[in-house]
Amino acid sequence: MHAAVVHSFDAPPRFDTIETPRLRDEHEVLVDVLAAGLHPRVRSSANGSHYTSEGVLPLVPGIDAVGRTEQGELLYFVAPDTALGTMAEQAVVDRRRAITLPTDTDPVTVAAAMNPGMSSWVALRRRVTLPPGASVLVLGATGNAGQLAVQIAKHLGAAHVVAAGRDAERLDLLPGLGADETVSLLGEPKEVADRLGRSAGDADVVIDYLWGRAAEHAMPALLTARPERAKPLAWIQIGSMAGAEIALPSSLLRAANLQIMGSGQGSVTTAGILTELPSLATEITSGTLAVNPLALPLSQVEQAWNTPTAPGQRIVLTPR
Structure with a gap:
């Protein structure tokens, strides 16, 4: 063949x-x-x-x-x-x-969306429970998976979704897909950190497709801007488009309620992932996403x- x-x-x-x-x-x-x-x-x-x-x-x-x-x-x-x-x-x-x-x-539509969609769908259904009125930051929202994550977070009950990314053209599309705010990751690190802190300092969940230096700057920015440091922040690490490693000061984990976890092969069982796929397929084929x-x-x-x-x-x- x-x-x-x-x-x-x-x-x-x-x-x-x-x-x-x-x-x-x-x-x-x-x-x-x-x-x-x-x-x-x-x-x-x-x-x-x-x-x-x-x-x-x-x-x-x-x-x-x-x-x-x-x-x-x-x-x-x-x-x-x-x-x-x-x-x-x-x-x-x-x-x-x-x-x-x-x-x-339509096989083409399902094949296009299931893999990028399941990353955030599984994360928000299997790794955390969104609290009522939840605020979600999608870090790396201008990729295909990030764009779907904005839609999925909103669909699963997030009251406020902040989309952060580097691609200005793609960032402009996201308010039409459910983003309540957008944050450009272009510019000096301190300027970017300040923007993230103002827009997502009260986030309950971060869906992170970037890791690397982007996460290194974003973590302290969000936690420093947080009105209540003891409020849990679930940081779900999914992708590493900005780097495979970060430097994480130990003080950051003591000074705030930061919960870092991954979502992917191994952190969620194959059976758990498959259990979530029929409902995701339904949303894809119905045109919700x-x-x-x-x-x-x-x-x-x-x-x-x-x-x-x-x-x-x-x-x-x-x-x-």
Whole structure:
């Protein structure tokens, strides 16, 4: 069968042929892949930088997809961490890592939004409980996952959502998607910190897609501006677009009620993540969440890897 194949971590995948995968046990089913999203997580697997990467080549990228069984059942599924991903004409699905979708579901829309959407959906449903009237800061709101996080936080009951990011064009879109305030992360660190403190000093939850220096400056800014230091601040670490590490002064943890946690593979069980997916799929397919997919054929995977996207757009590979 045809597939996108990574032969080198220094180059995009190539459209190539591989053996059709075979079923190994009673939990597995073979599907025709209808749509697979080109997520940042896919790119990091394909270049070997993701923390789950074992350096095995060649590999087929892709961590999730929508596929149809021989019987016509439509499935959204999450692939295991192996060298055989979802960007292929067919894929083996473990039914324990899949959910059934309505037959009239648009596969491209679901493939575009489930992965970026589940990061904040799972975080706000499994890692914390939003208090009534909650205020949420999305740090890194101008990425696709951050843009969906703004919408999801509002949908799940946040009374006030602050969206912070560097991309001015994308930041301008966020009030129309539910952001009550926006904060630019461009400028001198002290100026940025002051802006964050004024807008999000009373936040109950931070959804952090950045980490690195951005988090280093934001944490003390928020806690210093906090009217009541003992009020809990749940900092949910999801991504590391600004760096994999931070310097965290011990005094910061003593001087305020800061609760740092992660949300992702390992911090939430696979079963817990899958439990949340049907309700997220419902919100995606109903139009509650704004999704902007760009469908490209699998045969153009090399070009797709470097295709620029518009604000909020996600590339999805389809069979043709």
